[in-house]
Amino acid sequence: MEDVYVIGVGMTKFGKHPDRTAVDLGAEAVLEAIKDAEIDPRRIEAAYCGHVFGGMVTGQKVLAQVGLAGIPLTNVENACSSGATAIREGYLAIRAREHDVVLAFGLEHLTTRFRGALTPGEDDLEAAVGLTMPGIYAMRARRHMEEFGTTREELALIAVKNKRNASLNPYAQFQNPVTLEEVLNSRLIADPLRLYDCSPVSDGAAAVILASGWAVAKLSSRRAVRIAAAALRTGTVEVGLPSMAFEELTHRTAQDAYERAGIGPEDVDFAEVHDCFSIAEVLRVEGLGLYPVGEYPKRVARGEADINGRLPINPSGGLLGKGHPLGATGVAQVVELVRQLRGEAGDRQIARAKVGLAHCRGGKAAGIEGAACTVIIATR
């Protein structure tokens, strides 16, 4: 099967863009990725667009804006994993030798649509009795505290770390660091989680250009980053009384990615993980096997996950600091992997980064642990 590379990346600043549309943001990201790839846009053979609330044929509207209308395009919805799923679709098309150059992008405009807590969806039984997304993670946090002695302060230090990283990222929604006290004194959303434990409502878009090994040679793309694996899994129906302090779905998706890449968690130099809440970063990192189960919060307190630490987590600022425009999130994670692996990450550059991992998971429905999970591994 054909090898797959990322040859161009682009994204908008994440944040509040009240005067712009999702399509406009998408077009900016796509044009930046094309420019970054230094290719003639007519070489792009197909496109995949991830979004959740963008409405019908949003991807096609972006193509029309950037002069690519006419090529095959698939709109992809997998909740917070939509963008990463779009990348995987493009990856598979190149693997299968159907295409040599593919565009994958994600976009979302949420700030004019939502305020406050998102829920699993209005039809969902658990949402109907009052479950919110912060609520489910608050209850997972409570279990992690019970089982591993994790403290409220340790969770807050994750938010402090990610907002500090975001202050080094010009594309991030939050440009200012916060203190431990500010996190602990922010208002309660779902006890024990407070406002600064939660990712914000955001607008934004991100795009990547994928190419086959043949195309990379032909285009002499010197900054290409290889995608070693792109794994996708769905959550299984919960039978019995499973632990809510460990993510079977993340673990299972990661095992597939590691096997396909021939790379283990011990080889990973840094990771972008789906920290929609402070506790979420704990569950992701432990499910991925990057840190021992139950120990991650204590390792964060020791600085191991900092940009200059042993195994940096969310150098971009993550969802907590960079923002979380659902459909764009998974694509923006891969943008960060590529910038880090190329050595183009500026003030937040990780030294000697050779293997990066991006993890997304999205959606919740009554009876399943999570809806969709993706793990993408990129290497230099």
Place this chain on the structure above:
Amino acid sequence: MSDANVASQAYVPFRQGLFRFEEGVGELLGGRCRHCRTWYFPSRRVCAKCLSQKIEVLPLSKQGTVYTYTTIYQSTPEFQVPYILVYVDLPEGVRVLAQLTQCSPEAVRIGMPVEVVFEEVGRDQEGRAIIGYRFRPVGPWVRES
């Protein structure tokens, strides 16, 4: 509102198929696979464990223990905050999410014994009580009022 008060009025369940509620007395309904005996709440069409489609609908235990909990301070407009949510483990091996009533946020604990109650959770357009299920503390955990 007590179960008995509700019984004298016209009412509708908040969702179909989740519980039985007659003459002020209610019980949650689960599904048990006839083949491998695995329980589910709510009942389902296919057993997730053995894929059998022979699932029988049976009442679940009234009492269980709190597996985890939170107090919600920010929610969607149809809910009045704050309210407590609990995942309750029932002896059949199913976990049920519901609000916890007759308990303060400071008093709720992991492992706390609770029992299911059926209460009015709202009114429909015709003014009938909408009945839903919640949990409340039992035994020494009951708050004195």
